[in-house]
Amino acid sequence: MTGSTAIRVETLSKTFDTAAVLHDLSLDVRAGELLALLGPSGSGKTTLLRIIAGLDFPDRGRIVFGAEDATRLPVQQRAVGFVFQHYALFKHMTVADNIAYGLNARKRADRPGKSEIKRRVGDLLDLIKLSGFADRYPSQLSGGQRQRIALARALAVEPRVLLLDEPFGALDAQVRKDLRRWLREIHDRTGQTTIFVTHDQDEALELSDRVAVLAKGRLEQIGTPDEVQEAPVSSTVLKFLGDTIEVEAIAQGGEVRVEGRLTPVTAPAGLVGPVKLYARPWQLQFAESHEAHLHGTVRSSYRSQGRQRIEVDRPEGKTVVVEASDTARLPAGRAVGLRILAGHVFAG
Amino acid sequence: MSEIATDLPRPQAASVVTEGGLVRGLLVTVAIVFLALFLVLPLVTVFVQAFAKGWDAYLAAFREPDALSAIRLTLITAAIAVPFNLVFGIAASWAIAKFEFTGKNLLVTLIDLPFSVSPVVSGLIYVLVFGSQGLLGPWLIEHDIQIIFALPGIVLATIFVTFPFVARQLIPLMQEQGTAEEEAALTLGASGWHAFRTVTLPNIRWGLLYSVLLCNARAMGEFGAVSVVSGHIRGLTNTLPLHVEILYNEYNFVASFAVASLLAGLALVTLGLKSLLEWRYAGDLAASGRRH
Numbered sequence: 233m234t235g236s237t238a239i240r241v242e243t244l245s246k247t248f249d250t251a252a253v254l255h256d257l258s259l260d261v262r263a264g265e266l267l268a269l270l271g272p273s274g275s276g277k278t279t280l281l282r283i284i285a286g287l288d289f290p291d292r293g294r295i296v297f298g299a300e301d302a303t304r305l306p307v308q309q310r311a312v313g314f315v316f317q318h319y320a321l322f323k324h325m326t327v328a329d330n331i332a333y334g335l336n337a338r339k340r341a342d343r344p345g346k347s348e349i350k351r352r353v354g355d356l357l358d359l360i361k362l363s364g365f366a367d368r369y370p371s372q373l374s375g376g377q378r379q380r381i382a383l384a385r386a387l388a389v390e391p392r393v394l395l396l397d398e399p400f401g402a403l404d405a406q407v408r409k410d411l412r413r414w415l416r417e418i419h420d421r422t423g424q425t426t427i428f429v430t431h432d433q434d435e436a437l438e439l440s441d442r443v444a445v446l447a448k449g450r451l452e453q454i455g456t457p458d459e460v461q462e463a464p465v466s467s468t469v470l471k472f473l474g475d476t477i478e479v480e481a482i483a484q485g486g487e488v489r490v491e492g493r494l495t496p497v498t499a500p501a502g503l504v505g506p507v508k509l510y511a512r513p514w515q516l517q518f519a520e521s522h523e524a525h526l527h528g529t530v531r532s533s534y535r536s537q538g539r540q541r542i543e544v545d546r547p548e549g550k551t552v553v554v555e556a557s558d559t560a561r562l563p564a565g566r567a568v569g570l571r572i573l574a575g576h577v578f579a580g
Numbered sequence: 581m582s583e584i585a586t587d588l589p590r591p592q593a594a595s596v597v598t599e600g601g602l603v604r605g606l607l608v609t610v611a612i613v614f615l616a617l618f619l620v621l622p623l624v625t626v627f628v629q630a631f632a633k634g635w636d637a638y639l640a641a642f643r644e645p646d647a648l649s650a651i652r653l654t655l656i657t658a659a660i661a662v663p664f665n666l667v668f669g670i671a672a673s674w675a676i677a678k679f680e681f682t683g684k685n686l687l688v689t690l691i692d693l694p695f696s697v698s699p700v701v702s703g704l705i706y707v708l709v710f711g712s713q714g715l716l717g718p719w720l721i722e723h724d725i726q727i728i729f730a731l732p733g734i735v736l737a738t739i740f741v742t743f744p745f746v747a748r749q750l751i752p753l754m755q756e757q758g759t760a761e762e763e764a765a766l767t768l769g770a771s772g773w774h775a776f777r778t779v780t781l782p783n784i785r786w787g788l789l790y791s792v793l794l795c796n797a798r799a800m801g802e803f804g805a806v807s808v809v810s811g812h813i814r815g816l817t818n819t820l821p822l823h824v825e826i827l828y829n830e831y832n833f834v835a836s837f838a839v840a841s842l843l844a845g846l847a848l849v850t851l852g853l854k855s856l857l858e859w860r861y862a863g864d865l866a867a868s869g870r871r872h
Binding site: 285385 | 760761763764765766767768769770771774778779782783
């Protein structure tokens with residue numbers, strides 16, 4: 233379903249006042265894909281999205297739509313659909329008028345007839361499953377409904393690319409999950425090239441075809457959700473994608489040792505000497521002292537998303553979090569050993 | 581919640597910031613007496629004096645050519661000054677609310693200037709610039725352009741005195757509304773003008789109407805600044821407030837108060853419409869009243 237390059241971002245740089253928000257950032261967006269721009273706040277992801285939309289302009293670099301250089305193209309001529317975090321619906325217009333806005337704004341020669349607009353609005357309302365809401369006003373709708381209307385409004389102009397800026401950021405957790413799945417469905421049905429910005433890893437990994445991880449205005453990694461999770465290129469990516477524990481280790485000849493004991497983790501060629509080993513909470517296991525890589529005492533344990541998590545204080549003062557498959561509670565103060573089952577190493 | 585509350589001893593007042601009955605009564609009485617003495621009584625006096633010699637004398641005050649001319653001049657002045665301030669106010673608040681630029685704070689301060697300067701000084705400024713002894717005086721005389729002691733001067737002084745009204749109301753409103761809706765309109769292909777007409781203007785319409793109402797009331801009622809630049813030429817450069825003063829100085833009390841009653845009536849209508857707008861569209865007028 234994904235194919236040729238729809239949008240090419242070339243060595244984009246942008247500075248606001250004195251703070252640089254994008255540094256020589258390049259990436260390709262494939263036609264028909266659902267791409268997530270994932271990064272912490274201040275990573276420049278929203279700025280990148282606004283530059284693609286034409287709501288901001290870069291200091292250097294180019295934006296190419298297909299074969300057309302769009303860097304200086306005004307926003308009106310870019311044919312993008314933009315969905316804002318806080319919906320930005322026209323509150324004095326009905327739902328139907330909101331959706332029809334882009335069609336009504338066209339020059340007379342390009343504007344579809346009244347009945348054609350009405351039909352298109354009806355189709356879109358069916359698509360977002362809000363058929364009976366044409367005559368309501370935005371203030372009469374819930375947050376989730378408003379965001380669906382905002383999406384229909386953006387789709388009405390048949391954009392080349394759909395851009396969503398933290399589309400679920402202002403919604404409750406449950407509504408958010410429903411809308412995520414719903415957006416994926418809409419995407420699968422329309423095949424619309426879509427870029428969405430999020431700081432929520434789960435959202436990016438669950439929803440997208442590919443994830444672009446941004447940090448401090450640079451592209452750290454771009455790849456499928458599996459690729460970025462299984463083969464992160466840097467500790468930044470790894471740490472941003474979920475909870476990690478960080479352990480001092482020694483690498484030599486591809487082998488990695490923690491406190492002198494060999495781990496199943498392999499080091500990339502050329503990485504020798506003191507390194508940092510990163511593991512997820514579920515990549516640790518309680519073990520007998522003689523086969524453990526780490527030692528410590530239980531500080532506390534709690535439940536997170538139905539799984540038991542135990543905080544273990546290590547002698548040098550650091551605390552690591554372990555996710556245990558069994559639900560037996562370990563009393564605080566109990567001495568435990570931990571074995572590393574998997575992980576990644578990066579230069580310390 | 582309420583079941584629990586009934587079991588507890590009731591506090592003396594409904595809320596800790598509410599005063600007892602005596603203090604409350606005293607405060608309300610003071611306020612009412614004050615209002616009656618300084619607002620209602622003078623207003624009633626205007627109408628009582630105006631009708632002191634009956635309907636015929638009242639109406640006669642408006643049959644005078646000078647009075648008609650004053651009414652006409654006031655209407656013309658307001659008809660020029662109010663639209664001018666409408667355009668200026670929208671432009672200034674648009675620039676201030678939606679863009680960042682150097683000198684923004686200075687512009688905001690300058691917009692407030694007419695509120696802090698005495699109207700007499702405002703009028704005097706124009707005399708000093710455009711008067712025959714003024715800065716541009718010789719040039720204006722040479723080209724046979726009269727500003728002071730003529731309609732242009734009166735309009736200029738009125739515009740100066742009333743220009744904060746629209747901008748002051750719209751700036752916080754527009755700042756609060758932000759630019760997201762306009763951006764949405766632009767991404768949907770609307771031109772800047774189309775977005776302004778279909779999105780920005782409808783969002784500020786009630787605030788705009790409200791401020792135009794107040795601006796108009798002030799434009800028609802302005803005395804100080806206009807008095808300095810008008811020259812008090814009867815039948816030519818007298819506005820309604822100036823006409824009232826002239827009649828009063830000539831001991832023509834009935835006519836004076838009759839004309840004054842017209843201005844008082846305008847004030848009452850403005851007040852009524854203003855209250856209506858505040859009651860009906862409070863959310864759209866207050867910057868904090870956004871619905872989502």
